[in-house]
Amino acid sequence: MKGIWLVAWAAAGICFGQTAKTNPLAGDPQAAEAGRGVFRVYCSPCHGIKAEGARGPDLTLGVFNAGSGDADLFAVIAGGVPGTEMPAFAARFADEHVWRLVAYIRSVKKESAAAKGDAEAGEKLFWGKGACGQCHMVNAKGGRLGPDLSRAGRQRSLAYLRSSVVTPGAEITPGFATITVVKNDGSKVVGVQRSIDNYSAQLMDMKENIQSFWRSDVKSIGREFKSLMPDYGKTLSATELDDMLAYLTRLKGEETKR
Amino acid sequence: MTRTITRAVLFSAAALAALGAESVPESKLRAAQDDSSTWLLYGKNYLGWRYSDLTQINSANVAQLTPKWIFQTGIAGKHETTPLVFDRLMYMTGPSNHAWALDAVTGREMWHYSKPVPANVNLCCGQVNRGFAVLGSKLFKVNLEATLVAMDTKTGGVIWETPIDNIKKGYSATLAPLVVKDMVLIGIAGAEFGIRGFIDAYDANTGKRKWRFWTVPGPGDPGNESWGGDSWMRGGGSIWIPGTYDPELNLTYWGTGNPGPDMYGDERPGDNLYTCAIVALDPDTGKLKWHYQMTPHDVHDWDAIADPVLLDVTAGGRKVKAVVQANRNGFYYALDRATGKLLAAKAYTKVTWADSIGPDGRPVLIAGQDPTEEGNKSCPGLGGGHNWQATAYSPKTGLYYIQSTDGCQTYFKTKQEFIEGAWYQGSTVSPLPTEPATGSVLALDPSTGATKWKFPMVSPPTSGLLATAGDLVFTGDREGYLAALDAKTGAVKWKFQTGGVIIAPPMTYLLDGKQYVAVAAGSSMITFGLR
Numbered sequence: 001m002k003g004i005w006l007v008a009w010a011a012a013g014i015c016f017g018q019t020a021k022t023n024p025l026a027g028d029p030q031a032a033e034a035g036r037g038v039f040r041v042y043c044s045p046c047h048g049i050k051a052e053g054a055r056g057p058d059l060t061l062g063v064f065n066a067g068s069g070d071a072d073l074f075a076v077i078a079g080g081v082p083g084t085e086m087p088a089f090a091a092r093f094a095d096e097h098v099w100r101l102v103a104y105i106r107s108v109k110k111e112s113a114a115a116k117g118d119a120e121a122g123e124k125l126f127w128g129k130g131a132c133g134q135c136h137m138v139n140a141k142g143g144r145l146g147p148d149l150s151r152a153g154r155q156r157s158l159a160y161l162r163s164s165v166v167t168p169g170a171e172i173t174p175g176f177a178t179i180t181v182v183k184n185d186g187s188k189v190v191g192v193q194r195s196i197d198n199y200s201a202q203l204m205d206m207k208e209n210i211q212s213f214w215r216s217d218v219k220s221i222g223r224e225f226k227s228l229m230p231d232y233g234k235t236l237s238a239t240e241l242d243d244m245l246a247y248l249t250r251l252k253g254e255e256t257k258r
Numbered sequence: 259m260t261r262t263i264t265r266a267v268l269f270s271a272a273a274l275a276a277l278g279a280e281s282v283p284e285s286k287l288r289a290a291q292d293d294s295s296t297w298l299l300y301g302k303n304y305l306g307w308r309y310s311d312l313t314q315i316n317s318a319n320v321a322q323l324t325p326k327w328i329f330q331t332g333i334a335g336k337h338e339t340t341p342l343v344f345d346r347l348m349y350m351t352g353p354s355n356h357a358w359a360l361d362a363v364t365g366r367e368m369w370h371y372s373k374p375v376p377a378n379v380n381l382c383c384g385q386v387n388r389g390f391a392v393l394g395s396k397l398f399k400v401n402l403e404a405t406l407v408a409m410d411t412k413t414g415g416v417i418w419e420t421p422i423d424n425i426k427k428g429y430s431a432t433l434a435p436l437v438v439k440d441m442v443l444i445g446i447a448g449a450e451f452g453i454r455g456f457i458d459a460y461d462a463n464t465g466k467r468k469w470r471f472w473t474v475p476g477p478g479d480p481g482n483e484s485w486g487g488d489s490w491m492r493g494g495g496s497i498w499i500p501g502t503y504d505p506e507l508n509l510t511y512w513g514t515g516n517p518g519p520d521m522y523g524d525e526r527p528g529d530n531l532y533t534c535a536i537v538a539l540d541p542d543t544g545k546l547k548w549h550y551q552m553t554p555h556d557v558h559d560w561d562a563i564a565d566p567v568l569l570d571v572t573a574g575g576r577k578v579k580a581v582v583q584a585n586r587n588g589f590y591y592a593l594d595r596a597t598g599k600l601l602a603a604k605a606y607t608k609v610t611w612a613d614s615i616g617p618d619g620r621p622v623l624i625a626g627q628d629p630t631e632e633g634n635k636s637c638p639g640l641g642g643g644h645n646w647q648a649t650a651y652s653p654k655t656g657l658y659y660i661q662s663t664d665g666c667q668t669y670f671k672t673k674q675e676f677i678e679g680a681w682y683q684g685s686t687v688s689p690l691p692t693e694p695a696t697g698s699v700l701a702l703d704p705s706t707g708a709t710k711w712k713f714p715m716v717s718p719p720t721s722g723l724l725a726t727a728g729d730l731v732f733t734g735d736r737e738g739y740l741a742a743l744d745a746k747t748g749a750v751k752w753k754f755q756t757g758g759v760i761i762a763p764p765m766t767y768l769l770d771g772k773q774y775v776a777v778a779a780g781s782s783m784i785t786f787g788l789r
Contacts, residue, residue: 041686170691198735
């Protein structure tokens with residue numbers, strides 16, 4: 001197999017015609033097992049090797065953002081969710097394969113612990129002591145340097161959010177690496193990656209200016225897969241951390257339209 | 259079963275002959291390197307060099323290179339084609355069973371071929387196609403649903419279309435065919451779907467199959483003992499990059515893909531011949547002359563499909579006709595192409611699974627590198643090392659140019675029940691979150707595999723390479739740049755942002771005294787010339 005997987009599928013906009021409302025392979029353990037094989041290849045990079053979520057939502061909760069019926073799951077897998085990191089797989093999978101994935105996802109349902117903190121307190125913390133809003137936006141309010149968190153509670157699992165707050169460098173959201181440009185006079189520009197290639201780099205600096213540099217015009221351009229975000233595991237108490245997570249998991253944004 | 263569909267031939271043979279000489283007789287294929295104005299074979303010549311003798315565009319003036327025309331196909335998907343150029347036209351295939359003939363001067367469309375892709379075709383990696391082959395007045399291409407089509411060079415009209423095998427079993431076809439003598443050689447894809455791989459030869463005139471070589475031998479055939487139980491039936495060994503051909507030795511060389519299921523090796527105890535290997539076949543009979551397996555019992559999906567390039571190396575103080583390959587497992591290999599004997603092997607990227615390649619030709623394994631249920635880190639990652647991206651050899655610099663993905667991945671394995679036509683990979687990989695893979699263009703000494711220069715890339719490579727006598731190596735990248743590097747040093751001499759990911763190798767041709775460089779980028783074909 002080639003192993004060159006482009007994330008940006010150009011399949012959005014494909015019409016799927018009439019699909020079944022319920023999974024024709026529902027309850028078929030063979031279908032679920034076949035689905036697991038496909039899941040591990042295509043879905044686990046975001047949803048985790050056991051479907052418990054990572055950068056993508058936890059799929060073991062039995063509750064899904066774009067509708068919880070079989071046909072809803074089918075539509076999300078086949079058509080993707082525009083405006084999110086969820087790509088469309090219709091160009092790659094026949095309907096049967098999509099139903100196998102739905103069968104697998106149904107087979108992994110389990111009860112999961114919800115965030116136990118106080119969301120109101122977490123919200124105060126977010127905009128106050130935590131100063132999270134300096135870099136993160138929630139519902140069009142806040143800073144631009146870090147990822148927009150308006151839908152964090154939909155997009156990320158609780159465990160992933162906890163890890164992101166406690167050890168932000170554990171996994172960087174793609175496209176949010178740290179870029180350091182050393183100019184010919186020795187001065188440095190540090191910011192968050194907007195784009196990088198073999199010949200140039202574009203970044204947002206700490207004052208939210210977007211800057212662009214040719215490699216040939218500067219001394220060096222470095223990219224590090226570390227976060228500019230402080231390590232909140234050291235500054236938040238256990239209670240504050242729970243409150244923060246309760247707030248973040250409550251951030252659901254708008255219902256996604258397909 | 260193979261069925262031949264022959265389209266009604268409207269003209270008699272005599273009438274056709276009266277219309278003019280054949281565009282590309284077999285003699286022109288054998289002399290493909292001598293005609294710099296055309297591009298007649300996937301790898302430019304039978305040896306797979308991807309080297310042009312043209313010097314009009316060179317390291318002194320390449321900064322003046324500018325787009326001359328852009329043809330937008332309007333078809334979504336990965337454009338992986340190496341176009342052919344002859345008779346003043348450019349012939350390019352596209353994704354999803356599309357193909358075009360373009361005026362090579364203006365980029366205007368002369369004809370467009372398309373055929374709907376069946377919904378139940380299984381593909382690991384997109385609805386891709388890597389190009390045409392030509393003989394006489396016929397173009398040959400595979401369609402995704404595992405058919406081989408012959409079409410008229412002037413109109414794109416179908417002359418015959420032959421089913422290769424059954425898509426319900428997971429078979430598909432993506433490679434550019436290889437014409438040898440009066441035959442069209444192809445291989446089959448689908449090793450992620452439990453297929454049993456093969457290489458076929460078809461009569462160029464009729465589309466009738468002449469022979470089949472199974473890359474996974476059946477009971478009673480040598481090599482079948484390297485498969486436990488009946489695992490050979492789902493053994494993989496796909497072929498998705500065309501082979502090369504040595505007319506003097508009359509041998510054709512093909513790289514084979516991974517065994518199936520990819521990561522779950524417990525299912526298939528043994529070396530799993532002839533997967534992850536180079537096989538040398540007699541093109542007249544399809545009989546195996548020799549094989550060399552780079553990765554016995556592969557569990558990392560390290561296909562040996564990279565171009566098997568034919569060139570001379572120095573070994574033991576003498577010149578040896580070699581076949582070389584930058585394998586996906588991280589090692590560069592040079593083999594005596596008459597015998598398959600190992601001449602040299604050297605890692606060109608970080609490798610943690612083997613210490614070296616032993617004198618017996620087998621890797622000296624390092625323990626603890628196999629996939630596990632929980633995940634196990636190994637290097638290189640699933641894509642390699644060097645994957646299928648076309649390589650280039652310059653006899654002028656004596657260097658062999660490849661692209662490498664540099665990094666590691668976590669490998670998982672899962673026992674998986676086989677269901678015909680379903681994914682049968684036996685699990686997956688995940689990237690290391692804080693150590694994403696990068697890439698490089700490398701210039702290797704083909705005799706030793708030693709790196710002579712390295713051009714670092716921020717991302718794993720996608721494009722493939724072209725070397726020219728103008729002392730240039732053209733390379734593309736994921737971010738959309740086409741660039742010309744100094745063939746001797748790797749220094750950047752020119753670059754252009756095409757606006758689309760480049761997943762195809764650049765090529766070059768000469769028309770009306772002007773040299774052009776062309777490459778598929780995004781959903782376009784872009785041709786460059788000097789200002």
